[in-house]
Amino acid sequence: MDKMDREILRLLQEDGRMTVSDLSKALSLSRPSMSERLHRLRERGVIEKFSAQVSLDKIGKAMLVVIQVGGLKVSLQAFEEVIQTEEAVIECHRVTGEVSYFLKAAVANVHELRELIDRLVPFGTINTSTVLHSPVRERMLLPEV
Incomplete structure (x- = not known):
């Protein structure tokens, strides 16, 4: 390059x-x-796709949350199959450490968040954090020289 x-x-x-x-x-x-x-x-796969960045506020999903899922009660494959159908989840990352997954979800309000958590609880231990501010979003990435 x-x-x-x-x-x-x-x-x-x-x-x-x-x-x-x-x-x-x-x-x-x-x-x-x-x-x-x-x-x-x-x-070469350097450019994977072109997409639009949508404003969560403008589409009524102003509450952004990070969810940690640990202590899985189902297989990794079973959890991943379920989480792919969960529309509120906009990112899912399997990670190392004490938790198994970090999820990023967008919901309209606390009621929707509670419903999402209720759907996830059967799969493991759930820990949520509400995003208050994102000082770094979508950082530009360039290959090393």
Whole structure:
């Protein structure tokens, strides 16, 4: 990966809607060359997907919570199958340490949070934390030089 690829990644992480033309102009590269570079980055799996970042407040899910799940009462596979169907959960990470999973969930209010916890309790020990502020969100990632 060269300097130009790093710049492409930087620009796309700032604005994922940049067109090939916009990228070409910003980096003084022809559109065919830019298209080829983008194709290679996607083909190598460096760019996994393009998506929209949605405001949780604007869609009525203003309460963001981190949930730790430990002491599983079911197999890892069984828990992962269930958690994939849980719409409030927006991230799930299997981790090392005293707990087995960190979940990030978005709910509208305390009532929805209680219902989510009630659905999770049969699977293990649940510990929740409400996110008050996120000083670092979606940090830009670039490969080492």
